[in-house]
Amino acid sequence: MGDPPPVTAAEWSEPPQAGLRRLPGLVLGAVRLAVSAAPREFALVTALQAAGGLGLVLPVLGGRRLLDRALGGAGLTAVLAQGAVVLALTALVAVAVAVASSRDEVLSERLNRYAMGRVLDVACAVDLEEFERPAFHNRLERASMSARIRPHQVVQGLGSLTGALMATAGVALALAAIEPLLVPATVAAGAPLWLAGLKSGQVLYGALFRLTPAERERSYLQDVLTSRRAAAEVRAFGLAPHLRSRWEARTRERLGEIRRTVRRRLRITLLARAVSGVALAAVLGPLLARAATGAMPAADAGAAATAVLLLASRLRAAAAGTDQLFEAAPFVRDLGSFLRPPERAPAEPAPPPFQVLTVENLGFRYPAASRPALDGVDLTVKAGQVVALVGENGSGKTTLAKLLSHLYRPGSGRILYDGADVASAAPEELRASVAVLFQDFERYLLPASDNIALGRPERAGDRGAVERAARAAGADPFLRGLPDGYETLLGPEFAGGTDLSGGQWQRVALARAFFRDAPFVILDEPTATLDARAEHDLFERLRDLLAGRTVLLISHRFSTVRTADHIYVLAGGRIAEHGTHASLMAAGGRYAELFALQAEGYLDPAAIPGR
Numbered sequence: 001m002g003d004p005p006p007v008t009a010a011e012w013s014e015p016p017q018a019g020l021r022r023l024p025g026l027v028l029g030a031v032r033l034a035v036s037a038a039p040r041e042f043a044l045v046t047a048l049q050a051a052g053g054l055g056l057v058l059p060v061l062g063g064r065r066l067l068d069r070a071l072g073g074a075g076l077t078a079v080l081a082q083g084a085v086v087l088a089l090t091a092l093v094a095v096a097v098a099v100a101s102s103r104d105e106v107l108s109e110r111l112n113r114y115a116m117g118r119v120l121d122v123a124c125a126v127d128l129e130e131f132e133r134p135a136f137h138n139r140l141e142r143a144s145m146s147a148r149i150r151p152h153q154v155v156q157g158l159g160s161l162t163g164a165l166m167a168t169a170g171v172a173l174a175l176a177a178i179e180p181l182l183v184p185a186t187v188a189a190g191a192p193l194w195l196a197g198l199k200s201g202q203v204l205y206g207a208l209f210r211l212t213p214a215e216r217e218r219s220y221l222q223d224v225l226t227s228r229r230a231a232a233e234v235r236a237f238g239l240a241p242h243l244r245s246r247w248e249a250r251t252r253e254r255l256g257e258i259r260r261t262v263r264r265r266l267r268i269t270l271l272a273r274a275v276s277g278v279a280l281a282a283v284l285g286p287l288l289a290r291a292a293t294g295a296m297p298a299a300d301a302g303a304a305a306t307a308v309l310l311l312a313s314r315l316r317a318a319a320a321g322t323d324q325l326f327e328a329a330p331f332v333r334d335l336g337s338f339l340r341p342p343e344r345a346p347a348e349p350a351p352p353p354f355q356v357l358t359v360e361n362l363g364f365r366y367p368a369a370s371r372p373a374l375d376g377v378d379l380t381v382k383a384g385q386v387v388a389l390v391g392e393n394g395s396g397k398t399t400l401a402k403l404l405s406h407l408y409r410p411g412s413g414r415i416l417y418d419g420a421d422v423a424s425a426a427p428e429e430l431r432a433s434v435a436v437l438f439q440d441f442e443r444y445l446l447p448a449s450d451n452i453a454l455g456r457p458e459r460a461g462d463r464g465a466v467e468r469a470a471r472a473a474g475a476d477p478f479l480r481g482l483p484d485g486y487e488t489l490l491g492p493e494f495a496g497g498t499d500l501s502g503g504q505w506q507r508v509a510l511a512r513a514f515f516r517d518a519p520f521v522i523l524d525e526p527t528a529t530l531d532a533r534a535e536h537d538l539f540e541r542l543r544d545l546l547a548g549r550t551v552l553l554i555s556h557r558f559s560t561v562r563t564a565d566h567i568y569v570l571a572g573g574r575i576a577e578h579g580t581h582a583s584l585m586a587a588g589g590r591y592a593e594l595f596a597l598q599a600e601g602y603l604d605p606a607a608i609p610g611r
């Protein structure tokens with residue numbers, strides 16, 4: 001797709017000449033994309049479209065000769081032979097056009113698959129932090145929309161332009177034989193149409209560029225109104241009318257912008273046609289005047305005028321091709337800029353799993369946030385330890401877990417494996433030795449066994465390991481009880497699918513983390529939805545289950561935290577205190593206070609130490 005610069009908000013208002021300058025590069029980029037996506041279809045469709053374009057003129061010229069011969073008294077055989085040629089040509093053109101259009105459907109699909117595949121590759125490769133930025137989502141939305149139709153539009157435009165230009169060249173040659181000067185004059189009369197196509201394409205892109213955020217909101221609302229995930233809450237709170245009216249508002253905005261754009265494009269087209277029509281009249285006028293005054297034989301003037309009109313109609317067909325190119329060009333440029341890989345310093349190989357993980361003065365701020373989520377965090381985790389993170393909502397626990405699992409890069413400070421900074425190591429390699437169970441883990445609408453095996457897809461075939469992980473997470477009994485056991489599809493939206501309870505889903509997600517079999521395990525609220533017995537069982541067995549591994553445990557349940565080897569208490573993105581349960585209780589600080597608050601709910605206050 002070439003190497004176009006990133007698209008800015010001002011893109012759509014760029015002057016037409018800038019668009020013209022970039023066009024060859026963009027066409028080349030789209031052609032390269034088509035050649036990579038579907039070389040055979042691309043060659044065939046382009047050749048057939050060109051042949052179709054040329055073929056449109058040949059029967060006309062052949063018909064003229066046929067008429068000449070018939071009127072000129074040529075023999076019946078010669079006339080019939082000429083007629084057969086014209087018929088054959090017409091049939092050939094019809095076949096070429098039909099085959100081109102059917103192959104074009106396949107080409108469109110393959111182009112879409114290829115371009116969309118690349119969009120998906122980029123979306124999966126970008127840093128997680130990008131997903132926090134609205135600008136990224138706008139670009140992703142536009143790239144996805146563009147990938148669907150625009151590269152194909154360039155190829156189509158190119159095909160019809162090639163065909164139209166071949167036909168144009170044929171007519172231009174015929175006209176040049178009568179009156180050479182009329183050729184550039186007629187071409188000049190068609191120029192406004194091309195300029196209008198260029199401007200009109202930019203106007204459309206500008207409108208869709210401006211509409212992207214509203215369009216994303218509209219899609220989001222559509223999703224909420226139609227997804228199973230939100231269906232219960234939408235009904236329980238009676239949200240449909242409210243959400244529907246927000247959707248209507250976005251839709252009205254869209255309609256307004258589209259109306260304005262259509263009107264603007266129509267004005268541009270009408271103006272161009274008017275100017276072009278006047279220019280064409282200026283070409284034809286003197287010709288007819290010369291014929292009227294006898295300065296030119298009427299037959300020559302008639303032939304020249306017919307050729308001028310034919311050339312003008314071919315030029316209009318060529319303008320239809322360029323219109324497609326001009327319309328697609330800014331979108332293809334936008335797509336190209338999205339697909340351009342971000343510049344990154346080459347990553348070094350990741351070090352082996354740590355014996356000691358040290359965090360020094362770690363800081364991180366979400367792009368949309370005004371305050372840092374983590375600020376000056378220092379922490380040490382030794383291999384084989386169970387370390388707990390506690391703290392009130394929003395204190396930074398999940399953010400720290402995401403940094404330690406190398407999903408976000410530190411904003412400041414360092415993460416050290418055995419004393420060596422891992423900042424320049426490849427994050428995906430570092431992540432290979434970490435297993436994370438997120439608080440808001442994903443529920444994959446896939447068979448139960450896949451839901452577990454996705455913990456390490458390259459070992460997905462190891463059925464024994466899948467079942468061991470399920471047993472460890474306490475998921476085995478209920479998975480066996482499903483209609484197709486481990487092969488049951490977890491997604492009632494699909495035929496044969498079923499659903500699990502919240503706690504059962506959490507155990508499946510836990511099994512996924514176990515299946516990953518990584519030396520560093522991060523569990524963010526792993527028991528939030530488990531019943532009391534399941535939670536108790538899990539923590540009783542956690543050390544055995546994860547023997548030899550390092551565990552970072554985030555939990556609001558102090559009963560599960562107290563057994564950790566070391567506990568860090570976060571407050572406002574900083575480490576407020578740390579130590580063992582006993583030392584923290586003895587210190588009587590924030591931990592002791594939170595512990596006591598929770599215990600109060602269960603126990604007689606007199607039984608709580610320090611009360």
Ligand SMILES: Nc1ncnc2c1ncn2[C@@H]1O[C@H](COP(=O)(O)OP(=O)(O)OP(=O)(O)O)[C@@H](O)[C@H]1O
Pocket residue numbers: 132366367368369372373391392393394395396397398399400439
């Ligand atoms: N994507 C985000 N964009 C902006 N701010 C965020 C984002 N995610 C979290 N925050 C903010 O960062 C801070 C830390 O959030 P974090 O999720 O790490 O807290 P937590 O301790 O895990 O909370 P909880 O106990 O509720 O899970 C909070 O102030 C939160 O509002």
